[in-house]
Amino acid sequence: MVTINNLEVKYGQQIALSIKSPITFETGDRIGIIGSNGAGKTTLVKSILGLTNYNGRIQTNLKPEQMSAHMQENNYVDTMAIKYIIEAILNTKIKSNKVLQELISFFNFENCLNKKFSALSGGQKQRLTIILVLIQDTPLVFFDEVTSGLDFETRQQLMNKITQWYENKEATICIVSHYYEELEKLASKVLILDNGxxxxxxxxxxxxxxxxxKSTITIENNKRNEELSKNLPKIIAPEHLIALSCLNENKELEIVKVLIEQNINFKRSNNDIEIMSINAKARFNGELKGGISNEYKAI
Incomplete structure (x- = not known):
């Protein structure tokens, strides 16, 4: 669907994004794009959409109108009701458009139609733009920080709705987010960016x-757990956690047995994107060498 090769984007003299080896987005992919601020996530989206200049190649069989995007900043006129904004942008009438009616109902947006944009909550503003994106029914869709600034419950509701809407659909979805739990639910592939x-x-x-x-076991980072885990295979984790790597089922059972015997609370995961990305960036930047970690190899 889309292949990116030898891509470079500059803002002035600064390289904002550099992709040297080919990356391909396939039909039906659910791609999570992650990285810290300034990593190049939005620049990548804008490059594929043709909204920024770049050197290199982006090959696709899609026309511009076959791509849609929910960008970070979305503002609308505040002098008319939302229903008229929707109808003006889409050049259709809500009463005569069954798909639009379905989307409005699906996102529980009926009570917002007579409000002005400034009267909407953060979550309602996001729902408005999501409806305008989804109704385009394009083969390639981008969601750039769609839940940024929203409370946990609202984020969960929106992501569940997006996931449900695209269930059994062949559209390729690229979602930029710094909320790892969202990507764990939605993404089938992950693109990790760091400093462009x-x-x-x-x-x-x-x-x-x-x-x-094979899996990770995480426990609270405190003195007792630090001492208990000093001879166990650790990988890099957020400061408040200790992450133990399990290369196989026997190692996992071995670690779990120790933790249970010591009455230590733990969490087991086989798809923790945050810990995975932390260790990927550490190895990429030369902080780790060889296998999963030097510490692991020493066990």
């Missing part, structure tokens, strides 16, 4: 096994 460069790209399963092992 590609750290890695692949399926969640491939990348997790590559950087974390």
């Amino acid at each position: 460069e590609v750290v890695d790209f692949g399926t969640k399963e491939q990348l997790f096994q590559k950087y974390c092992g």
Whole structure:
């Protein structure tokens, strides 16, 4: 569907994005694009959409009108009711458009139609733009920080709705988010960016096994757990956690047995994107060498 090769985007003299090896988005992919601020996530989306200048090649059989996007900033006129904004943008009438009616109902948006944009909550504003994106029914869709700034419950509701809407649909979805739990539910592939460069790209399963092992066990980072886990295989984790890597089922059972015997609360995962991306970036930046980690190899 889309192949990116030898791509470079500059803002002035600064390289904002550099993709040297080919990356291909296939039909039906659910791609999570992650990275810290300034990593090049939005620049990548704008490049594919043709909204920014770049050097290199983006090959696609799609026409511009076959791509749609929900960008970070979306503002609308505040002098008319939302229903008229929707009808003006889409050049259709809600009463005569069954798909639009279905979307409005699906997102529980009926009570917002007579309001002005400024009267909508953050979640309602996002729902408005999502409806305008989804009704285009394009083969390639981008969601750029669609739930940024929203509370946890609203984020969950929106992501569940998007996931449900695209269930059994062949559209390729690219979602930029810094909420890892959202990507764990939606994404089948992950593209990790760091300082404008590609750290890695692949399926969640491939990348997790590559950087974390078969599974991870996480426990609270405190003195007792630090002492208890000093001879166990650790990988890099957020500061408040200790992450233990399990290369196989026997190692996992071994670690779990120790934690249960010591009455330690733990969480087991085989798709923790946050820990996977932390370790991927560490290896990419030369902080780790060889296998999953030097610490692991020493066990």
